[in-house]
Every structure is written in structure tokens, then in C-alpha cells.
Amino acid sequence: MRPGRDLGLRGAAAAAADTILSAASVSKAFAALPVLKNIDLDIRRGEFVALVGPSGSGKSTLLRIIGGFETADRGRILIDGVDVTGETPARRPTGMVFQRLALFPHMSMRANIGYPLKLKGLPPPAVAARVGELMALMHLPEHYAGRLPRQLSGGEQQRVALARALALSPSILLLDEPLSALDAKLKKNLQAEIRDLHRKVGVTFLHVTHDLEEAMVLADRICVMRDGEILQYATPGDIYYRPANAFVASFIGEPNLIPVVAIERNDRGFACRLRWGGQASISLDPGQFATGLIVDGALAKPACLMLRPEHVCLSSRAGGEGSLMARVAEIFMKGATTQFRATTASGLTVSFEVQGARSDLARIGEVVPLEWDARAAFVTAVEPS
């Protein structure tokens, strides 16, 4: 059982009536190379879902299949309970914001936003009224209406693309990495705006990005993909603190991933024997293990313990459970935090982070005792599936 699919099924059972989008067993191959392998994905009405994965994970292809720009080899797409698998983009209740925005360069801002309305056959006054409404919603100044896309700034172009995609009040707004080409500051502003827009219009958003941090900021639920498969579909908190496997864990931040040798039952739950400076052991609750990892009181597959750098710190005492000695190798000032990288006797690298500018805590080359918050540790699978 894949953890991602497991969660997906439970979600569907809980909110079957309120499912706006349902992708069932969707597969797609390009020239015999599979890009989507039997994907199941359910999205609830009004939800903001982010599809995240490295390039080649199939996230964009899945989005394009949902939008009708690509046809699946197998599987079905249901929107609002209606099977739209064979429908053209024009006949689907979806609006798309393209990666390069795809604003019509020869049309004014007004004509771009009004194009779907004009095609719908709305009379010109109704088109003008709705365009004005959308421009107000996107904070686009009215006197810009006659400008061509190239006369607008990057942020304004984004907003025009959003307005055009929202013009026909779609059931689902599809966003194909529209922020990837922007500089960091503008990106942050637009993330806030998109989040805000989602709250205002109440439309379901499906946002593709390769940036998990962006997904965490924006989405209610995140679907992490790799090699055409869903690795985990969960809330940002679960993705960060309870990743389904080492890949998901490493997708954001720089977690410490320590191989787990074996587990034994004890009074708290399980004692994990770790392969680092000697054989350290750590006691964990049964809830601190990824789903399906423990079968009959033993590890079902290779596992590792994830410790986020912010949950490791310098210890005042040496030795004992939940601590180890390491030699400081690197110190980075990151502004709000200071990051250390240290190496244990067995050659394992541990990174830890403390609040504030604290490079005074240790010197490079110094051997220091480390301890961690065992409650924040999580044992996850090394490999997906």
C-alpha cells in the first residue's frame, strides 16, 4: 500500500459528496516512457491543493490532463461528478493559468480578460461589466485596460492571466507554475495575493510548483509526486513533520536522516537503534512511525529517523540516551538562525540550527555534545512504496 494512495482513499470516503475533482487510475506515457502511473487524486470543493515534485515527476502532465490539454492513456477525470475525460478544454469547467501566462500579445488587457466572455456570446455591455469586476478583484488599475501585455509589468501580467482564467467562474482554477519566472520578492507578494484571491473567490485551486516552500505557503493540502507517482498527499504540517519517506522529507529544508538498524518494543512504544556514533537508541511512540512501516512489531522495510535541524541542539551534558558527540565542521549565519554542521565519529553528518546569531556557541573543530527533542523525531521509509 502506498501511503499517498491510502490517504487519498480515506479522504474520498470522508468527503465523497464534496469532491470537486476526482482523477481515477490516470496513466500516461510519452513514447513508451511512463510519466503518470495509475494516479488517484481527489480534491474537495474550495480546497487549495498544490502538486509538487521535481521536473519529470509528471505534475504538469497531470494538470494538463485535468485541463484537457493532454489525453490520458487510461483512467478517468470527474469534475463535479461529471465525467469530462473525453472533453475538450473549452467544454470543461476549468480555467488555466499557463507557466508563461500565454496572454494574447496583440490584444489589450481588456480584450484578453474579456476573450472567454466574448466567446461565450455575452453582449458587449455584460462583457465590459464583468471585465471591470475582474480587474477590480485583481487590483488592476482601470486606466491600464487599453494596454497591451508587453506594456505591463510582470506582476500585472500575472494578474491579467488570473483574471482571464477566472472570467467564466470555473469550478477549478489550474495554475501551472505561473510564479516560477519571477524574482523572489515579487514571488512572495504574488503568493500572498493568490492565497488572498482563493479566500475571496472560493474557487478550488490546483497549483503546480517545483517549490515545496511555495506549496506550504499556499496550499491546504500538498500532493508530492516523483516519477509519475504520488508519494504523499497530506497537509503541509504532515508533509513537514510526518513525511512518508526520505524523499519527501528532503524536499524541504535539510533534515538529518539517520539509518534505523532495528526496533524493539518497550514500555513507551518502540526503541529505535540508530547507526551513528556507536549504536545509539531512542524511544518513540507508535505514532512517530510512518504508516505501514511497522509490521508485526518489526520494520517492514529500510527506515530512517528524521530530525529537523531546529530540533537538534547543543547539550549541556555528555552521554546518555538521546545525545551524541560530534565535531563541528561548518557554521553558517542564516540571519534569523545559525546553522551548524557537525560530523560524528562514524562519519555521519548532523546539521542543527539555533535561533539568533549564535556562532559563539562552538568553534570549528570543537567536539560538542548534541541532544534532540525526541518528540519531534519521526521514523520514515528510506524508499517510497
Added chain:
Amino acid sequence: MTGMTPLGAEVPRQLLLYLTPAGSWQLAFYGVPIVLLLLLTFQASENFRVAWVWSLDTWISVFSAPHIWLALLRTLAMSALAVLCCFALAFPVAYVMVTRLSAYDAHIKLAILFAFLSDMVLKTYGWVLFLDQEGILNWILRALAVVPADYDTGLVFTLAATLLGITANLLPFMIFTIYLSLSAVDRDLLLAAYDSGASHLRAFRDITLPLCLPGVLAGGAFVFILSMGSLVEERVLGGGKDPMMGTLIRQTFETRVNWPLGAALTVVLFTVTIATMAIAGWQIKRMRGRT
């Protein structure tokens, strides 16, 4: 937006310096000959020689010779038809190259380029072989038995044959300019149009066509200008019964050795070509401004 220097504003001195080599070349080998040509029209031809008399006699004879204006009209009509024929043939070819056969477009481009580079006179004579009374076209038609055994299309040495020759020779210009502008149209724009509810035909009309218009216009300009000055096609395929301006000018210079008249005809052709282009350009600008 980048700040563009308005026309007539201060031009950097360095730019003038950079323009000097190209500018003097243009002046020496383009500007000066045109001025000479213009001066030549005010002279007379006596005993096959230019006599420097400074009179308007050449121009008077130009304006009182209807056959010259008939030839000019014929040239204009033929060129306009050539533009239409080239567009009608080139657009589907370029469109298919970009959309359907994009995997082979390098091969197709190479094939067209080879056809383009091979000698024009030779290709034009090829059409004679094809259209001739005992030529390939008649032979095929007779072999297919769709026509009687002594049937002749009668196409060779007609204006239609000339048009065919001009169209065939100038087609690559049109194909390449349209191909370039079509391949520059972002495919996502079409997808965005479909997403907005457009049918394929509607998206083609609203997006593809307006965006590749610059290429169509550039190709049209190429074909028109080159066709206005065409010589070989009319000479080889037209039979000389209804001369176009190119033939008329060549005859005046070569056979009649009347240089002042030849120069005047050249000036007429030149002026009419530029004027037509200017009017067409102005009209198109007006039409596009309206949408």
C-alpha cells in the same frame, strides 16, 4: 519598457561614425546611380547615343504612349496575382510544416532551399517542357485519357504561364517568411484560446492569423517587388505578346538602345512599385488600427 530615442532627436556621434562605411556604400552604389538614372531621363537618344540636351521630350513620349501604361497595368495586375497565388500556396505549406510535420521541417526547409538556389532560368525553361504542346502536362492528360489525343492545354506562351513561372520562382520567399512568423506563435496561446472556449477555427482566426500577419505581409512585399521587376518568366514562358515592364525596359535599353527612355521607364516602374507598397502599407495599418 526601454526608452526609445524619438526620430529626429540627437543621434550619438559614435553611431554616425559606425554608420559611415555602410552609408557611403549605399550612397556610392545606390544613391548615385539613381540620381544618374533620373538625370538621364531628361536627355535624348540620337543615333543610338545619349545626347545631353536637357529636355522633357522623353517624358512627353512616355506619357503619350498607351502601350507603356498598358504594360505597367499588366505588370501590376500580374504582381498582385502572384502575391495572391504565392500566399494561397505558401500558407498551407508553412502551416503544415509548423504544425503537422514539425519533425521533418528541417528536411522540408532544405528541399525548398535547394529548389530556391537552383538556377532560375533553368527552372523557368523546365516549365516550358512541362507546358509545351508536346510537353509533360499534355502527355499526362492524354495518357489518362481525360482529354482527346490531340488535346493541347495551350498554356505555354501565355500570361497564365508567366504567372505560373513567377509564382513558382518566388514561392520560397513567401513560404519562409510565413513559416518564421508561424513558428514564432507560442502554442500555449492556442491552448489558452481553447481554454477560453474557442474552437480550432476560431482560435486560428483570432490568434494564429493576426500573429502571423507580419510574416504574410513581409512575404507579400518580397513577392510583389520581385515580381514587378521580373524578366525571365515573361521572356521564356510569356511568348512576348503581352510584355510586362521588365521586358519593355530591357528592350528599350538593349534592342532600341534608347537609354533616356529606358531610364524613364525604370523611374516609372520604381515609383509605382514604391507608391503601391506605401499605399498598401498605409491601408493595412489603418485596418489593423481599427480592430
